[in-house]
Amino acid sequence: MANGRAMAIDIDVAKRLGDRTIAAQFTAGPGLTALFGPSGVGKTSILNMVAGLLRPDRGHIRIGAQTLFGDGVDLPPEARRIGYVFQDGRLFPHRRVRANLLYGHGLADPAARWMSLDEAVDFLGIGGLLGRWPHSLSGGEAQRVAIGRALLRGPDCLLLDEPLSSLDAARRGDIMAVIERIRDELKLPILYVSHDRAEVERLATSVVEIGE
Amino acid sequence: MLSAEEWEIVALSLKVGGAAVLITLPIAFALAWLLARHRFPGRIVVDALVHLPLVLPPVVTGWLLLIAFGPFGPVGRWLESWFGVSLMFRWTGAALAAAIMALPLMVRAMRLSIEGIDRRLEGAARTLGASPWYSFWTISLPLALPGVLAALVLGFARSIGEFGATITFVSNIPGETRTLPLAIYSALQVPGGEAMVTRLALLSVALSLGALILSEWLVRRTHGERARHGD
Numbered sequence: 461m462a463n464g465r466a467m468a469i470d471i472d473v474a475k476r477l478g479d480r481t482i483a484a485q486f487t488a489g490p491g492l493t494a495l496f497g498p499s500g501v502g503k504t505s506i507l508n509m510v511a512g513l514l515r516p517d518r519g520h521i522r523i524g525a526q527t528l529f530g531d532g533v534d535l536p537p538e539a540r541r542i543g544y545v546f547q548d549g550r551l552f553p554h555r556r557v558r559a560n561l562l563y564g565h566g567l568a569d570p571a572a573r574w575m576s577l578d579e580a581v582d583f584l585g586i587g588g589l590l591g592r593w594p595h596s597l598s599g600g601e602a603q604r605v606a607i608g609r610a611l612l613r614g615p616d617c618l619l620l621d622e623p624l625s626s627l628d629a630a631r632r633g634d635i636m637a638v639i640e641r642i643r644d645e646l647k648l649p650i651l652y653v654s655h656d657r658a659e660v661e662r663l664a665t666s667v668v669e670i671g672e
Numbered sequence: 673m674l675s676a677e678e679w680e681i682v683a684l685s686l687k688v689g690g691a692a693v694l695i696t697l698p699i700a701f702a703l704a705w706l707l708a709r710h711r712f713p714g715r716i717v718v719d720a721l722v723h724l725p726l727v728l729p730p731v732v733t734g735w736l737l738l739i740a741f742g743p744f745g746p747v748g749r750w751l752e753s754w755f756g757v758s759l760m761f762r763w764t765g766a767a768l769a770a771a772i773m774a775l776p777l778m779v780r781a782m783r784l785s786i787e788g789i790d791r792r793l794e795g796a797a798r799t800l801g802a803s804p805w806y807s808f809w810t811i812s813l814p815l816a817l818p819g820v821l822a823a824l825v826l827g828f829a830r831s832i833g834e835f836g837a838t839i840t841f842v843s844n845i846p847g848e849t850r851t852l853p854l855a856i857y858s859a860l861q862v863p864g865g866e867a868m869v870t871r872l873a874l875l876s877v878a879l880s881l882g883a884l885i886l887s888e889w890l891v892r893r894t895h896g897e898r899a900r901h902g903d
Binding site: 542 | 792793795796797798799800801802803806810811814815
């Protein structure tokens with residue numbers, strides 16, 4: 461499994477979006493680092509910059525010894541080995557659950573994969589969903605599949621963008637347990653965006669306050 | 673029901689329409705993608721040029737084709753000297769005229785379906801290791817496909833109905849350029865041609881109606897898919 465990598469994520473970025481500036485500077489160690497702050501301060505934009513979907517105006521992003529951005533480097537998203545679980549899941553609507561799960565797995569360098577489809581299915585308890593279409597999944601099911609898809613990509617770290625926001629209270633507990641197991645059993649570094657203090661208190665190893 | 677001559681007309685129309693949409697398909701898709709996804713100087717001009725055949729009198733389109741592809745036209749002379757090919761008075765010329773008349777409709781339909789793609793899905797594909805090109809083939813194109821098929825059907829229907837540009841460019845030659853509408857026009861000129869006119873006209877209505885229903889169904893299917901997905 462996630463060969464217990466304890467690499468630090470070193471982030472110092474700034475980006476002007478419209479009339480506001482999003483800036484963040486922090487180092488995230490092992491475990492779950494929560495980016496905590498009110499809605500609309502650009503927490504998701506920070507994740508997008510780490511994933512390579514949004515280009516910072518300046519600064520750097522490093523994971524372990526590898527520079528993803530800065531010093532003249534700007535790796536495209538596909539070269540970054542980052543698992544991203546979006547707030548809305550973003551499963552591919554024209555592919556069944558199995559094909560969604562395997563999308564990034566098939567593209568990953570075999571040496572970089574550290575989880576098989578069977579392991580991911582067991583870990584997340586989604587064995588019964590493999591033949592289903594995304595539109596037929598409940599919110600909790602879709603979020604599990606989205607997490608599985610990101611893990612199967614063989615990432616060095618995981619980005620979670622308010623993964624509980626669209627779920628009811630019972631499902632929240634389920635998914636929180638899954639996230640804790642990713643943190644503790646898979647030992648995958650996680651950047652976790654939330655505006656909910658209770659969530660952050662339960663899950664976070666360390667907290668980075670993002671604000672104006 | 674139909675005479676041998678009428679079957680020949682139908683077969684020719686289908687051949688011309690099929691060739692026309694196959695020529696137009698890649699060009700229309702590239703133009704639709706360009707207009708849907710890119711902001712560049714002169715975009716309005718490209719957009720207007722694409723739509724020109726829709727508003728220009730078809731006879732003018734035919735005349736412009738005649739000038740360009742005629743034996744002394746710039747393109748015609750080039751085709752003739754390099755490939756020994758002439759489109760004049762040939763079914764291939766009819767297909768070209770139909771292709772140009774179908775272009776705006778096809779670009780419009782494809783552009784709508786491209787604009788309807790949730791681009792965040794492409795971003796998700798990239799974070800999963802997909803190159804832009806791989807993401808295009810596995811995400812964008814399949815999601816746009818119903819719109820592309822709808823455009824194909826619509827363009828085909830438009831092509832087999834083309835009259836003005838065709839008769840101006842390649843004339844009205846039985847077995848070569850006399851497609852359904854041209855045959856109806858010719859039959860109207862002949863005493864006693866009413867029965868043939870009726871049969872061919874009914875056939876035209878059936879083909880056009882069938883195409884419209886099919887393309888509408890394809891478009892609805894895409895939108896239904898998206899609605900169920902909860903976008």
